[in-house]
Amino acid sequence: MAMVINSNIMSLNAQRNLSTAQADQNQAMERLTSGKRINSAADDAAGLAISNRMTSQINGLNQAVRNANDGISLIQTAEGALDESTNILQRMRELSVQSSNGTYDSGNRDTLNAEVQQLIKELDRISETTSFNGQKVLDGSLGNIDLQVGSEANETIGFEIDKMDAKSLGRGEGAVGDGTFTLAVETSTAQSGASGSLSTLNADDLTLNGVTVPASETSSDTVSSSDNAASAISTAAAINSISGRTGVVAEANATTATLNLGGASSATALQAGDLVINGVDMAAASGITATSDGLAEHINTFSMQTGVRAENNANVLTFTAIDGRNIEVASDGAVTNLTTLGATDSVATGTVTLRSNEEFTIGGNTPEYVGLDEKTVAANETVALQETVAAITVSDLQITSSNGGDALSFDINGATITATTTAADATTADALVVAINDAAEGTGVTAAIDPADDNQIVLSAIGDLDITNVSTDAGSASITSASLAINASNNVGTEQSASVQETDGTNFDRMTNGDLTVNGYNVDFDNVPVIDGTNEKSFVGDRASAQHTALSINNTEGLKDEVVATAKTEANLGKVSADAALDANFGLVVNGDFIDLDGEVKDSDASGNLVGQLNAAFESSSSADVNGLVASVNDSGELLITADDGRNITVQTYDAATTEVEVTANGGATVDAAVNSDSFLASFDVTAQNAVTAKGTVTLEAKTGHTVGEIGGDKRSLAGIDAGADAVANIDISTVEGAQAAIDSIDNALESVNETRSELGAVNNRLDFTINNLSNVSENASAARSRIEDADFAAESANLSRAQVLQQAGSAMLAQANAAPQQVLSLLQ
Structure with missing residues (x-):
């Protein structure tokens, strides 16, 4: 080496x-x-990430345990105070039972009542002063309490402590409400005009919950033939693109459009370009004309191409696109009977429905684009566009008089019109049209026979119609209020083979401002809005009705945020009796609509014929006072007519055919009236059964976090409000009657307190289990983390x-x- x-x-x-x-x-x-085994990412990168996630979980679990313990402490504080409230109520009940005894005189009862009044004050003091961590727990201000009992978002346990003062306790059922209120807001994006002039939804036009809705895009609507960006489909798509941030979901509803061909000539067959729907030419090789019965069927043969279905009713075409696409109706102008009716180059867009489970806010530069104002939309609130109807309809016309020269007089737009007819010519609609037009000459008002129904007269004018001061001397009858409702009968003798026994309805007084207070609010009985479809109208029905009272409560500022009023009317017309299966030959006048009953009627209406005819008549009626009523027979064989909206129900029976004239005023408001029955019927030799008017009741339900408190006012007893027993705050045991009533109120109060304490106890026990589980999970997670990083x-x-x-x-x-x-x-x- x-x-x-x-x-x-x-x-x-x-x-x-x-x-x-x-x-x-x-x-x-x-x-x-x-x-630690892992002191830096270099030691074990994956292990470090896992251990950090476990650390977050463990820390969250440990804090959740502390949160749950805090919740238990709050519950124990409230429950301890409610225990004392229970003792107070038990003592008050004992005193009430004592005061109810006949061996006590007024002085003894005054002494007992003095203690009760002091106990009421202590009950209020406990409610007002019991607090935990600076928060009052029994005055209703806490609302829903959510305890974060998990390491992740929205892992909560919620409970609620209702207001426990003397005004809130004692009312029994309906005093405390709960539940989830889901919002369904109907809005409209309908526009019409020349093709190409429709506006799209631009950025910043609309905001929901502070989030800007992006501009609607043409690409979102692949089915409309034109103005795609302005369709309901594109508008809904733009809103839904931010649903994850707003919580609001939009749905495109069906699009409808109408085309009145009433003045079109039937001599010329549709040619190429005469009628084009969504870009598809409706030219008819078979010679179908603009007014032929087969026009709608012909249009529907193109539905796969246009997405539109047509229905023809007396030369009025109604087009419907179920998916919400635009409906474009165009013509090249060659056929004047189409262009003069406005069928040239018009586009209709559909409607959009917004839904959210939470309250949401509407804003933006031009929220009016969808018919909305800048506002916060609350649960159960409906927003709709307003539509003006400048016409009224007189339906089911037939006036038969035994006197010659009877006069029908009314004021239209300030001008008095008197139409004088004879017994012969008053029986036809044509004669009355001539008489009205002769009398109305120069007023701008015209009468005409409705092409859809020979028994309907349509009154129209430039501008609104204002009908007042209606009167008639027909048959010496007298009209008691502004109306054009004339009940007339042919002098035809009939035999009544089945009978309906009438019973009296509920007392219900006409309410005005100051007559009723709820939760300290004066109920506003004026200017009550009613939403009907997409038309906002003023309430013109009977103010002495449960319907009007409920609407007034739900429209009173402040109060509408605390309670919800619902109205219901049930007219019990008594037992339907017949010795055997007989043929009905009589009529009912229900809220002004005559209903002719025939066919077999059995005892208790076992065949269902009577109820079936009534419900069919209610469903098909064009009267807002009748449509929506429901007939039924209860287990006792009694005939019931029910109105879930609380409108008054007036029923009168006749043993001869009866007809009527009904006028619907501008905006859809019905002008109601009553002809003096005695003088009217005497003139026409008609025997009537006793009329009955049923008036409903109003039920108050508290919204979440609120209660139904004291109900007062000058006409509290006549408001038709069903709120159970009186509040504990109003207890007075200085009389036997007051002491007896106090027992019911205190029992209701004890029941409310018991329910609240039971719920709190259940939540307390649940939190104990929650803490045990959280501790166990935290322990196991800590062991797992230790094996990774220690x-x-x-x-x-x-x-x-x-x-x-x-x-x-x-x-x-x-x-x-x-x-x-x-x-x-x-x-x-």
Whole structure:
């Protein structure tokens, strides 16, 4: 082997091994001093990431345990206070029972009542002052309490503590409400005009919950033939693109459009270009004309291409696109009967429905694009576009009079119109149209027969129609209020083979501002809005109804955020009786609509014929006062007519055919009236059964975090409100009657307190189990993390000893290796 001095390989090898031994010694010492196997990412990158995630979980679990313990502390604080409230209520009940005894005089009861009043004050004081960590727990201000009992987001346990003061306790069922209120807001993006002039939804036009809705895009709608970016499909797609951030979901509803061909000529067949729907030419090789019965069927043969279905009703075409695409109706103008009716180049867009499980805010530069104002939309609130209807309809026309020269008089737009007819010509709609037009000449009002129904008269004017001061001397009848509702009957003798026995309805007074207070709010009975589809109208129904009271409560500022009022009316017309299966031959007038009943009627309407006819008539009625009513027979065989919206239900029976005239005013509001039955019927030799008017009740339910408190006002007892017993705050046991009523109120209060305490106890027990589980998970996660990141002292001690020995040996060998080249000097001696 050659002897060299420029490269000391032995020294280099010793240095390398010594460096390795030194690194091992440093690592062993680091792990032994820190107690951790992983002290940096270089030690174990994957292990470091895993251990850090476990550390987050463990820390979160440990904090969740502390959170749960805090929740238990809050519950125990509230439960302890409620225990004392229970003792107070038990004492009040004992005093009430004592005061109910006939052996006590008024002085004794006053003494007992004095203690009760002090206990009521203490009940309020406990509710107002009981607190935990600076928060009042029994005054209702906490609302829903969510305890974070997990290491991840939204791992919560929620509970609620209702208001426990004397005004909130004692009302029984309905006093406390809960539940999830889901929002469904109907909005409209409908626009019409020349093709190409429709606006799209631009960026910043609309915001939801502070998030800007992006501009609608043409590419979102692949089915519309034009103005794709302005369609309901594109608008919904733009809103849904940010649903993850807003919580609001949009749906494109069906698009509808109408085309009135009432004035079109039927002489000319549709040619190429005469009628184009969504870019598809409706030219009819078979010679179908603009007004032929087969036009709708012909259009529907192209539905696969257009996405549009057509329905023809008396030359009024209704187009529907179920998927919400635009409907474009175009014409080249060659056929004047189409262009003059506005069928040239018009585009209709659909509607969009917004839904969210949470309250959301509408804003933006131009939110009115979708018919909305900048506002916060709350649960159960509906927003709709307003539509003006400048026409009224007189339906089911037939006036039969035994007197000649009867006059029908009313004011339209300030001008008095008196139409005088004879007994002969008043029986036809044409005659009355002539009489009205003669009398209305120069007023701008015209009457015409509805092409869809020969018994309907349509009154129209430039601008709105204002009908007032209606009167008639027909048959010496008198009209008691502004109306055009005339119930007339042919003098036809019939035999009544089945009968309905009427019963009285519920008392319900006409309510005005100041008559009713709920939770300290004066209920606003004026300017009550009613949402009907997409048309916002004013309530013009009977103010003395449960419907109006419920709507007023739900529209009162402040109060509408605390309670929800629902109204319901049930008219019990008594037992339907028949000796055997008989043929019905009588009529019912229900809320002004005459319903002719025929066919077999059995005892208790066992065949269902009577209920079936009534429900069919209710469903098909065009009257808002009748449509939506439901007839049924209960287990006792009694005929019931129910209105879930609380409208009044007036029913009158006749044993002869009856007809009526009904006028619907501008905006869809019905002008109701009543003809004096006695004088009217006497003139026409008609025998009527007693009329009955049923008026409903209003039920109040508290929204989450609120209660139904004190109900007061001058006409509280006539408001039709069903709120159970009186509140504990109103208890007065200074009389026997008051003491008896107090027992019911206190029992209700005890039930409410017991329910709250039971819920709190259940949550407390649940939290105990939660803490045990969290502690167990934290323990196991800590053990898993330890196995990943903690140092094994036995192994690391051995590694340290080995490294130290190698370090010492390496140092010695390095010294010898460095001295080896000196042996070359012996060769030079």
